[in-house]
Amino acid sequence: MTDNALIIRSVDKFRGKTQVLKAIDLAVAPGERVALLGHNGAGKSTLIKMILGQTSIDGGDISIGGAKPGRTVARAKTAFLPESVNFHPTLTGHEQLTLFASLSVRDLPDIDALLDRVGLAEASNNRIATYSKGMRQRLGLAQVLLGQPTVALLDEPTSGLDPISRQDLYAIIDELAAQGTAVLIASHALTEVEAQTDRIAILRKGIKVADDTLDNLSRGAGLPTRMRILVQDGQADQIAMATGGTRINGASVELYCDAGQKMQELRRIAAMGDVVADIELTPPRLEDLYRHYSTGGQT
Amino acid sequence: MIARIFAIARAEMLILRRNWWLMMATGIMVLFALALTFAGSAPTGTLGVDMLTVSVSSMTTLAVYLVPFLGLMMSFDAIAGERDRGTLSLLLTYSAGRGEILMGKFVAQVTALGIASALGLGSAGVIAALYAGASPESLMALFRLIVTATLLGAVFVALGYGVSALAESPAAAAGLAAGLWLVFVVLFDLGLLGAVVMDGGGMFTQKVFPWVMVANPADAFRVWNIAASDGVAISSGMGGAAKTLPGWAAPVSLLLWPLLAFLLARAVFRRVEP
Ligand SMILES: Nc1ncnc2c1ncn2[C@@H]1O[C@H](COP(=O)(O)OP(=O)(O)O)[C@@H](O)[C@H]1O
Ligand SMILES: [Mg+2]
Numbered sequence: 001m002t003d004n005a006l007i008i009r010s011v012d013k014f015r016g017k018t019q020v021l022k023a024i025d026l027a028v029a030p031g032e033r034v035a036l037l038g039h040n041g042a043g044k045s046t047l048i049k050m051i052l053g054q055t056s057i058d059g060g061d062i063s064i065g066g067a068k069p070g071r072t073v074a075r076a077k078t079a080f081l082p083e084s085v086n087f088h089p090t091l092t093g094h095e096q097l098t099l100f101a102s103l104s105v106r107d108l109p110d111i112d113a114l115l116d117r118v119g120l121a122e123a124s125n126n127r128i129a130t131y132s133k134g135m136r137q138r139l140g141l142a143q144v145l146l147g148q149p150t151v152a153l154l155d156e157p158t159s160g161l162d163p164i165s166r167q168d169l170y171a172i173i174d175e176l177a178a179q180g181t182a183v184l185i186a187s188h189a190l191t192e193v194e195a196q197t198d199r200i201a202i203l204r205k206g207i208k209v210a211d212d213t214l215d216n217l218s219r220g221a222g223l224p225t226r227m228r229i230l231v232q233d234g235q236a237d238q239i240a241m242a243t244g245g246t247r248i249n250g251a252s253v254e255l256y257c258d259a260g261q262k263m264q265e266l267r268r269i270a271a272m273g274d275v276v277a278d279i280e281l282t283p284p285r286l287e288d289l290y291r292h293y294s295t296g297g298q299t
Numbered sequence: 300m301i302a303r304i305f306a307i308a309r310a311e312m313l314i315l316r317r318n319w320w321l322m323m324a325t326g327i328m329v330l331f332a333l334a335l336t337f338a339g340s341a342p343t344g345t346l347g348v349d350m351l352t353v354s355v356s357s358m359t360t361l362a363v364y365l366v367p368f369l370g371l372m373m374s375f376d377a378i379a380g381e382r383d384r385g386t387l388s389l390l391l392t393y394s395a396g397r398g399e400i401l402m403g404k405f406v407a408q409v410t411a412l413g414i415a416s417a418l419g420l421g422s423a424g425v426i427a428a429l430y431a432g433a434s435p436e437s438l439m440a441l442f443r444l445i446v447t448a449t450l451l452g453a454v455f456v457a458l459g460y461g462v463s464a465l466a467e468s469p470a471a472a473a474g475l476a477a478g479l480w481l482v483f484v485v486l487f488d489l490g491l492l493g494a495v496v497m498d499g500g501g502m503f504t505q506k507v508f509p510w511v512m513v514a515n516p517a518d519a520f521r522v523w524n525i526a527a528s529d530g531v532a533i534s535s536g537m538g539g540a541a542k543t544l545p546g547w548a549a550p551v552s553l554l555l556w557p558l559l560a561f562l563l564a565r566a567v568f569r570r571v572e573p
Contacts, residue, residue, distance in 0.1 A: 049388075052388075052391075052392055054388060054391060054392075054572060054573055055572055072394060072396070075392055075393065075394055076394050078392060079392075080388075080389060080392040082385060082388050082389050084385065085385070085389065086384050086385040086386050086389075087386055087389075088310075088314060088384075088386060090313070090314050090317045090318055091310060091313065091314065095310065095313065096310075098306075099306055099307070099309075099310045100393060102302065102303070102306035103303050103306055103307070103393040103394055103395045104393050104394050127317075140389075143389075
């Protein structure tokens, strides 16, 4: 895997005496979308700052397409969307983007088309001071699309976005990946990035506790499927007793079973006859999965 | 590299125009310069110098206080403010190096100060000249005043970047900038004066004092404008110390300072973690 766009090898980071990142390994291939998940304070933003060369690396090393973080070559290869992105309020969106473009690429791209791409065409000549948080986020995305970055680092890109903007964001992430950019998306909310990523890495208190595809993570976590049985005629108590589940109310009972025993359980419950009106199956939710890994597997 | 510096300078210039800095700085300069020109017009004739010469002399005294103040006001927020808003982190991911970013801001802000000086001091000069005539020498003195005021401004713009990079917050940067102004423009001269009085006209006063004085950019500015023009020296009555210095001392000091201050600011900025 020497052709990875981004390689993080056994990286450590100290803030004062506390170690905020411990021996982190992570690689992102060109065109791959990796979600970096973790609670607030897990160290996501710190890791991104280290990739950008904006804070010292206290152990291990990082390579961006073969270049060291912070070097001019590395900076030219990276695009960045900061957490709660901000710009100079007195410039217009168009002026801000033009500035960034003239700092990064040789031939000035079509700024208007780019602003249109992120849905800011109408506001392009308004001052950024008048933009909403979502609009600033869109402008932040527009500058990520400048040039053709080898690596794109998006820190909490969904924060402040409404659902439709979120769809746009996903489309842009796909577009980046399709052009061969390695995309690293830091987030504290799994559901917001899950569908958009090829791989998920989970940080817990500075330690990487998981790094795999969503399917493999689900299997590895071994989380139970939830069954909810709708019962007729207020016989919830009997059914709860018979199945070993918990009575939720007069009409429903809830129980959990491992993935392997699901069919067996279903047959057993179906055999109970007419008292069972319906069965709802809920596979482990992403939130459960995330909680499982990010709290150390106690779920 | 030049293109990147230019791009930053252009954006900074836009900002200076939009937030009224350019207007305000120019307005303040015009106002003070006009006031001084007319207030100072009384002694005209008594010393045999024209009105513009007197005006340049009093504007020199004014500029020593005003120009460093304007320079620091303009620059103290440059880095601390960007860090506070969170814009620095993104800007630094672009190909422009820190030196280039700083140079772009420097070019824009010094240009703004230059415009303010030229319009402010220039308009007072033109009015004095129209009102009571001007000699080629006094016009030369006015031109020198504008150029040196811009150089003096450049020193303090760069020093302002230094404190801006050093400070934890914009408020702290403002405090440090006020301190810088006080030290360079007020306390330094007071200290020197005290030393001269204690020395009582001895070795220090004759040999060391002029050099120490001219090492301060604000004093170098004063000395350059006064020593270079006899008329100004007479009307200000402060040519004494400048006389013992070689003619190049003040210009060298005032030309070196912007460079030194900029290099210093860049060194501090390099260590900033956004
Ligand atoms: N500039 C800083 N100085 C000191 N500690 C910091 C700084 N930035 C972050 N930290 C600490 O490092 C840890 C990781 O923070 P961060 O990377 O921002 O987490 P995340 O982005 O995952 O929420 C936290 O404990 C935080 O308090
Ligand atoms: Mg963060």
